[in-house]
Amino acid sequence: MKKILLLFSALALSAGVQAQVVLNIMSPSSLQGGLTHSNNGAVAGWGLADLLDPADAVLDTVVVMDDSTAGINTLVGTDPNTGNAYPGIPLKYEGCNLDTNSAWQTNRLNGKIVLIARGTCEFGLKVYLAEKAGARAVIMFNRDNAGLNAAPGVYGGLATIPFAMVARPDGDNLLNAILNGQTVVAFLGNKIGAFPNDMSISPAEAVYPPALAVPGMLAMDSTDFKMKLGFWGRNDGSANQSSVVASVTVKRGTTTVYSMSTASFPLNSGDSSYISFPPFQLNGYPLGAYEVNYNLTAGTDDFPLDNNIDFATVINDSLYSYARVDPATLDALDNNSYQSSSFTSSWGMCINFQHPNASRSLLKGVRWAAWSNTDTILGRTVDVSVDGWYDSFTDLNDPNCAVTNTSPLALDTYTYTTNAQDQLVSHYFTAPIELDDNQRYIVCINSSDQTLYLNHSGAVAYQLNDQMAGEQPRELVRSDNSWFVRGFSGNVIPTMQLILEQNTSGVGEEVYYDIKPFPNPAQQLVTIDLGGFDARSLEVVDLTGALVLRQDQVNAVDGKAVVDVTALPNGAYVFIAKGADRDVKFNVVVSH
Incomplete structure (x- = not known):
């Protein structure tokens, strides 16, 4: 049964039962909680296709693989906290010993979840051998601090038990606890109904902003950029709940710029509700990360790992991206490599770019990352293409949404001059490409290389x-x-980024003014170089849109005006210089 909780607006949506496959450490208390992981369902070809069937869930004691192989595997990653290489991993933990007479294959693993280290042999063989030795499930840990979707290889299709892949730190924690004599118990599988009190939000059932990295020139006010907000909340527990509360907050740094909560409402076991919030929108967006938190709670929760979803949109100088970026470096936060499985000559990873005020910007270049399943990406080539997209349709769900009418704007070849595996690289066009308002553009990275992802x-x-x-x-x-x-059907988004710059030539009669406030941040007085703009008055609003300061007359000397911000609390503000026929907005940070 589903309910639509229309808190603030009417919205017709559909949602199916969202299975929640989790890896949860039940004991000891020092390790209790859910672990980020991938599992059988992440890559096709495993004997157990996925873990969506609750009957495949496993709750049992975890033991460490020990197949008696001597030696140490020194092929390890780097600990991001220390900058040093992780310690080598004993080969006996890797579970690659094919000797069917080994003691490990005839005892200790029966009815257990076995912890196995990555290395030496393929993932599928490890899981297959563990299953042959009686294991009910496998937890595999990577050699570095990264997630990984494990491919089945030759033997994965023969393995029919659940497995999960975790990063090195989580694997080390489990390994050390077991080696120190602690009893580790884990749950792996679809958690629906597994716990009495269990509210959940799925990342697949939440609403996200139009993009997660947006240049300031395309986020000047709420007509440029606003965030729709909402999510499906679910009661995955076996107990009915009477006091569920959903909430969302948006923060810029330590300042909360948006906060909204529902009144408490009931939600029975197995039920779901869609909660719609008013959009988050500002009169202006100072540069920085706008961090969004969705939360669903009913008080006590036996599995709190999925009560929250956190993400951020980063307003920045020049980059546009649909994928998550690091707020400090603007590098992509995720590196999952994909390739079209059906191409014979070439394929393209593409994004559509469209904005109502795209003409403010020029497309200067593109950033992306790639990976080769050989040892190096050095010398490989890709083609970077930009096309205008002229098919007529209203939205993604329009039956006429198709690519049949395009016009080429750029086609360049990029050659890798370094072994930049999984690293963002940039290509700049010979001349920046002018963009039109509301026009769709298809930007692609094209490859004919079967080894390139x-x-x-x-x-x-x-x-x-x-x-x-x-x-x-x-x-x-x-x-x-x-x-x-x-x-792709796997619901992924390219980490490709568009490199944009200000279009200073203007469009038609439009004139751009380079207004520069200094110092910025300001303590007491801020001097504003109006850049030739004839400002008649000035308004200052905070990030909630409230008017906090107004000057009905701007007294400029040599094109510069001075504003006293002593009375304003620390924070970010939008200054609006009002002229005879237009307004110009810019951002100032006050820090006393």
């Missing part, structure tokens, strides 16, 4: 957004001459 993110994939009226395509995939306007 292009990087995507699955952390935010816009599945719920895509059901909504007016939503435009984001990811597209080209396989030879066929186009797929919804991208």
